[in-house]
Amino acid sequence: MENVISRELLDRVIAISVQAGEAILEVYNASGELEVDTKSDDSPVTAADLAAHRILLPALEQLIEGVPVLSEEGKLPPFEVRSQWNRYWIIDPLDGTKEFIRRNGEFTVNVALIENGEPVLGVVHVPVLDITYAGARSLGAIKRDAGGEKTIGVRAMQPRLDSSQPIEVVASRSHGAGAVDELLARIEGSLGETGLKNMGSSLKLCLVAEGAADLYPRLALTCEWDTAAAQAVVEAAGGIVVDEQFALLRYNQKDALLNPFFYVIGDPSYDWKSLLLG
Ligand SMILES: Nc1ncnc2c1ncn2[C@@H]1O[C@H](COP(=O)(O)O)[C@@H](OP(=O)(O)O)[C@H]1O
Ligand SMILES: [Mg+2]
Secondary structure (H helix, E strand, O other): OOOOOOHHHHHHHHHHHHHHHHHHHHHHHOOOOOOEEEOOOOOEEEHHHHHHHHHHHHHHHHHOOOOOEEEOOOOOOOHHHHOOOOEEEEEEEEEOHHHHHHOOOOOEEEEEEEEOOEEEEEEEEEOOOOEEEEEEOOOEEEEEEOOEEEEEOOOOOHHHHHOOOOEEEEEOOOOOHHHHHHHHHHHHHHHOOEEEEEOOOOHHHHHHHOOOOOEEEEOOOOEHHHHHHHHHHHHHOOOEEEEOOOOEOOOOOOOOOEOOOEEEEOOOOOOHHHHHHO
């Protein structure tokens, strides 16, 4: 496969994601009651999810000729078809729909490029904060906000542990709280006091990528479009996303789009395996 990854491609994906974010904000900021439908899997969907999907889909289809787009809000091709794809876009036009409905700002636009099952480029845009995280193999990871753009990277565990600073954990607001509490009790048994922040959406992986958190344990279900873009950012920033066997999370390997439970780890040189699996 010829290389398609470039800073120019990343910038174009950022621009498309920001545009989708603007469409989401139009719905978010409109007066009147927000209409919420329920999809066949019982998850909520709004006009904002669909508006973002309608911007992302044609824009990405034009970006690299012949590369298909798999969207949470689009048609899902059967696995016999998808399994032939060695390169495709996977998008979650609005991740954190529950938080969108709660109006707490914790929702994101997610676009990832997958090659041979691995997330190689990703953009996570946070419309309310007007912050964009982006990263790609060989390009590193960046964060853009009103102040401009900077390179981001994960933070090392050792100086924190040496100076007895608590490690910081991020976790969902809505899913898997019981299992995370048990895990935290175990971590605190080894390392002492631990900080915990709860929030919605793929923003949690980005906090690990930028070195604001050390660990995101996801001990609840997600789908591949929820994690692909942010995993690309985490990996470009020096971190890893692993399942409960500590194997890197992979895409398009099976019929169901559900991910296994996983851990997002900032500093892979630390012995997380012993700490988490005990
Ligand atoms: N039972 C389930 N099966 C699959 N995915 C689930 C799920 N429960 C929650 N999720 C996913 O978790 C995401 C929210 O995670 P968080 O709690 O960290 O914000 C949702 O994203 P959407 O908002 O895009 O639907 C949804 O895709
Ligand atoms: Mg989602």
